[in-house]
Amino acid sequence: MKRILFTIVLATGFVLGAVPAHAALQIQSWALENGARVLFVENHTIPMLDVSVEFDAGARRDPAGLAGLAAFTNGMLARGVLAVADEPALSEAQVSDAFADTAARRGGVAGSDRAGVSLRTLSSPAERDAALALLARMLAQPSFPDDIIGRDKARAIASLKEDLTKPEAIADKAFSKALYGDHPYGPQASVDSVAAISRDNVLEFHRSHYVADQAVIAMIGDISRAEADAIARQLTQRLPQGAAALPALPPVPPAHAEELRIAHPASQAHILIGAPALQRSDPDYFTLTVGNYVLGGGGFVSRLTREVREKRGLSYSIYSYFSPMAQPGPFQIGLQTSKAQADDALKVVRSTLADFLRDGPSQAELKAAKDNLVGGFALRIDNNRKILDNIAAIGYYRLPLDYLDTWTAKVAQVTTADIRAAFARKVALDKLVTVVVGVEQKK
Secondary structure: OOOOOOOOOOOOOOOOOOOOOOOOOOOEEEEOOOOOEEEEEEOOOOOEEEEEEEEOOOHHHOOOOOOOHHHHHHHHOOOEEOOEOOEOOEEHHHHHHHHHHOOOEEEEEEOOOOEEEEEEEEOOHHHHHHHHHHHHHHHHOEOOOHHHHHHHHHHHHHHHHHHOOOHHHHHHHHHHHHHHOOOOOOOOOOHHHHHOOOHHHHHHHHHHHOOHHHOEEEEEEOOOHHHHHHHHHHHHOOOOOOOOOOOOOOOOOOOOOEEEEEOOOOOEEEEEEEEEEEEOOOOOHHHHHHHHHHHHHOHHHOHHHHHHHHOOOOOOOEEEEEOOEOOOEEEEEEEEEEHHHHHHHHHHHHHHHHHHHHHOOOHHHHHHHHHHHHHOHHHHHOOHHHHHHHHHHHHHOOOOOOOOOOHHHHHHOOOHHHHHHHHHHHOOHHHOEEEEEOOOOOO
C-alpha cells in the first residue's frame, strides 16, 4: 500500500559492490549497552561502506488525527541541524553540500512499520568519518526549522490534493481503510491530517521514536568488526537513552467481506481485492511466496495473467502479492480494466482464486515457480545495497541470522499440499474486501 515517502538522495552514485551470491553471508550481530542492535557484513570487494539506521517510527506510529507525521518527521531530518558545543548549526543547503563534499549518498524513508536513514560513503577514513559524523548529528539534532516545515507541508498538501483526482490513489486509500479501519495500518495521510501537523508534533515524534534502544543499525562494507562497533556507537550516542517503551498496538481486525464502488470519470476501472493476511515472522512466509508466484506474482506465467489477460483480454496487467509486516499485512490482487468489463473481470478473478484455493498449483506450476525463485535468488543479493536492505529487515523483524543462507532450501521444500494449507489459513474467499474505482455502486 502506498504511503507518502520523503526520500532524498544526494551527491553522485557509485557502481555497487557485490558479495558473491553463492557464498554464505557472514552476518555478525550484537547489541550495544544502550540497547541498539547491530548487524554487520564485512566485505572488502570495493572501498565503500553502506549503513542504515532504522527505528519503530513508521506510519503505524502516527498519532490519531496526524496521519503522515512519521513520514513528515523523517523527511525533515536533513532540513538542518542544531549548533551543539563547538559544532555550528547547519542549514538545509549546508547539510546537502556537506554530504556532497564527501561524495556520499544519503537517503531516508518511512514505511508502515519502520523509518530511518541510509548512507553510502567511501570507506577511506577522511570521507567516511566526515559523512558518519554528519549523519549522527542529523539523526540526533535536527533543527526542524519553522519555515521549512511550512514549505514541506505546503508541498505535501499539494501532492495530496492531486491524489484526490487519481483513481489509483483513491482506490489505495479506500482499500487501506476498508481492510484496517481505525487500526494504525488503516489511516493514510490526508490534506487535513498533514495541515494539522505542528513543529511541536514533529519534535515530540522525533524525541519519542528516534531513540537508541529502538535503533537497528545495518552495515556492509570495507571496515572491520571493531570499526563497525565504533560506528554504531557514534551513530547512537547522541540519541535519547533509556526512552519509555512505545505502547503496544491493537490487534489487526479480522478479515471481513465488503465491496466498495466509487464513481470516477477515468476511462478504466481500478480494482483491488484482498484482506489482512501475513506477519513478517510467519512460518507460512515461504510457502505463500511460492504459491503466490503461481497465482499472480509470476508475471506472464501466473494463473491470473493467463485467465484474465491472455484468455479473455480483460486487463493489460494483473498481479497479486503478500505484503508481510510487523502485524498482518495485506494479501492483495490488483488490476485495471475497462469500466464495461469490470464485472466480468471480477468474476474471472474470483473464479481463478477459488480454483487455486481449492486445488493449489499443478506439479508443473510448482516446479516452474520454485525453479524461478531459486534461480533468481542471486539477484536479490547481488549488490551491497540489496544486502543492506535484507539485513536491515532481518534486524528489524528479528529474523534468523541465517535467513538468507536458508532461503532457497526453504523455497525448494514447499509442496502443493503446503500451499493449499497455507492459503486456507490466510485467504478466505468469503472474507475479502473489494474496491472498484470508476464504476458506480450497484443499485
